[in-house]
Amino acid sequence: MGLLDYDFMQRALLASLMVGLVAPAVGVFLVQRRLSLLGDGLGHVALTGVAIGVLTATSPVWTALVAAVLGAVLIELVRARGRTSGDVALAVLFYGGIAGGVVLLSLAPRGQATNLDAYLFGAITTTSPQDVSVFAIIAVVVLVSVGLLGQRLYAVSDDEEYARAVGLPVLGLNIVLAALVASTVVLSMRVVGLLLISALMIVPSAVAQLLARSFRETVLIACAVGVLVSVSGTATSFYTGTPSGGTIVLLAIALFLLVTTAVTLRDATARRRHRRRVDVHDAHPHEHGDDCGHPPVPHGDHVDYDHDGHLHAPHQTGRGVHYDEHGEHPVGAPPSGRPG
Amino acid sequence: MTDRPPTGPGVIDLRGATIGYGDVPIVRDVDLTVRAGEAVAVLGSNGSGKTTLARGLLGLATVLGGEVRVLGAPVGRLRERGRVGYVPQRHSISGAVPATVREVAGVGRLARLGLFRRLGTTDRAAVVDAVTAVGLADRLDDPVASLSGGQQRRVLVARALAAEPELLIMDEPTAGVDAASQEALAGVLAGISARGTTLVVVTHESAPLAGVLSRAVVIDHGRVAYDGPLAEAAAHDEHLHHHPPEREPTGYRMDQPTVTAGPRTDADRER
Numbered sequence: 001m002g003l004l005d006y007d008f009m010q011r012a013l014l015a016s017l018m019v020g021l022v023a024p025a026v027g028v029f030l031v032q033r034r035l036s037l038l039g040d041g042l043g044h045v046a047l048t049g050v051a052i053g054v055l056t057a058t059s060p061v062w063t064a065l066v067a068a069v070l071g072a073v074l075i076e077l078v079r080a081r082g083r084t085s086g087d088v089a090l091a092v093l094f095y096g097g098i099a100g101g102v103v104l105l106s107l108a109p110r111g112q113a114t115n116l117d118a119y120l121f122g123a124i125t126t127t128s129p130q131d132v133s134v135f136a137i138i139a140v141v142v143l144v145s146v147g148l149l150g151q152r153l154y155a156v157s158d159d160e161e162y163a164r165a166v167g168l169p170v171l172g173l174n175i176v177l178a179a180l181v182a183s184t185v186v187l188s189m190r191v192v193g194l195l196l197i198s199a200l201m202i203v204p205s206a207v208a209q210l211l212a213r214s215f216r217e218t219v220l221i222a223c224a225v226g227v228l229v230s231v232s233g234t235a236t237s238f239y240t241g242t243p244s245g246g247t248i249v250l251l252a253i254a255l256f257l258l259v260t261t262a263v264t265l266r267d268a269t270a271r272r273r274h275r276r277r278v279d280v281h282d283a284h285p286h287e288h289g290d291d292c293g294h295p296p297v298p299h300g301d302h303v304d305y306d307h308d309g310h311l312h313a314p315h316q317t318g319r320g321v322h323y324d325e326h327g328e329h330p331v332g333a334p335p336s337g338r339p340g
Numbered sequence: 341m342t343d344r345p346p347t348g349p350g351v352i353d354l355r356g357a358t359i360g361y362g363d364v365p366i367v368r369d370v371d372l373t374v375r376a377g378e379a380v381a382v383l384g385s386n387g388s389g390k391t392t393l394a395r396g397l398l399g400l401a402t403v404l405g406g407e408v409r410v411l412g413a414p415v416g417r418l419r420e421r422g423r424v425g426y427v428p429q430r431h432s433i434s435g436a437v438p439a440t441v442r443e444v445a446g447v448g449r450l451a452r453l454g455l456f457r458r459l460g461t462t463d464r465a466a467v468v469d470a471v472t473a474v475g476l477a478d479r480l481d482d483p484v485a486s487l488s489g490g491q492q493r494r495v496l497v498a499r500a501l502a503a504e505p506e507l508l509i510m511d512e513p514t515a516g517v518d519a520a521s522q523e524a525l526a527g528v529l530a531g532i533s534a535r536g537t538t539l540v541v542v543t544h545e546s547a548p549l550a551g552v553l554s555r556a557v558v559i560d561h562g563r564v565a566y567d568g569p570l571a572e573a574a575a576h577d578e579h580l581h582h583h584p585p586e587r588e589p590t591g592y593r594m595d596q597p598t599v600t601a602g603p604r605t606d607a608d609r610e611r
Contacts, residue, residue, distance in 0.1 A: 032436050032437045149455075151446070151458065151459070152455070154439075154443075155450055158444075158447065159428070159447075161428060162426060162428055162447075162499075164399070164400060165399065165400055165428075166424070166425075166426060166450075166451035166503065167419075167420070167421025167422055168450065205437070209437055213440065213482070214438060214439060214440040214442075215437055215439040215443050216443070218437050298520070302488075303520075
């Protein structure tokens, strides 16, 4: 039997595709804002919503959405007003959320079997057809919002004080971002799980940061990585029988370690090549400066020293100074800028 | 610029202004008018309140008493904040996520566009112009993290310029910047001042920008201690003697890997 012969697998793969695309698109802003764990906290809050849904026999996806978005708005209001107690207020909200969820779920009538693990860590068999349509709505809303407001969200996440000074609606944008995170958390609750979704927001961004040169590239790479690990993790989970959320997150972390290693090796090779090229200057007999007798020569954004017709550029590294060879300096060229 | 008479409408008007944080006043009872096209240095030692004064003009500090008007409106009710440019005191742009010079400078333009409009052709051209003005046109699509500290500061200036502001407020733009970048910055400011932009520069060392700034306001213990020509301000502020860049605390210079190694630029040598 193939993977796609099962209806539940089709739905799980569809859900994983959506969450894989959406979670990193929102997560990049959290990373930029250094609020990586906001998704985790809102996952806690969403659990109370799930429990209320189970107890009242309404769809837990909707109640989780309401709880998470309310929690998100509350968090931003606390952050905006709060001085010292903000941190504690967040902790109270987050742990209150998970404690409330666990206690309320335990009160559910026996007939209503609730599998807490599935909500927390994801399961491939739980996505219902209604869930898929709710998820699709959430995914479209989140992606359209990021498309419309992305530049402003970037501005606020990058430098909140500057954004405030030039009149961007900082509190409003922060609330929008938190609400998008809350929606993404709910989108994840079937396949990835409420406790693991934060990883799918953050780890693909971490991979993308290693590879990208611009913010735009970071978002695109992060989304590609998210879709890749999310869909392949869900498929793997079908064959291995492991919880899909955990499988997806382990795949993402494996990819992160792989890319980190590759980038580190690449940089180390580049450094080695650089050192080989400038080997002769490692044992440079003196430091160039005002009194070394070698004329300074402006070179782009720095100053070289004319050392017997060669341009020496100081290069500060963790191990001290060495001098890079910046080419020949034609004899007789005026050592520009010298007074007198 | 230097000899333009200070006439025209007040771009900044402070009447008995007391500014602070929470309910703690830092700057007290300040009267100050800055007119269109002026280039003003706000001087004072650390803790004098000069930064608080600037932040009050930006709506980042609280007006606790008196009146603070910017571009004709009380600062809290100024709708078009995009007309005010701001260069914060920040030694580097160290966002967690990579961003190019073009992207960072582009943020400056957003404030003019309302909530949903994206950068159009004119806006993108203004961003390129701003980056060109600070001499980084060839680095437009490079990640800011690959720039030296002084260049990153210039990116922050470009971000402010991208909005084509009528009033530009800068907080310590020369602190921790190597002499070559200081000179480049002085050139940029001379250019925008010549175009009529009002400049307010908070600084503890006016020397690098002495050719651009003509008027000095010295803040001491939260009050205006001197207001007049920059050239005569030195007697009123013991901190006005020039700190050569190499005597700055070393921590300020850690973000300039290419210049910290001992070489000083020619501009330094000429002093």
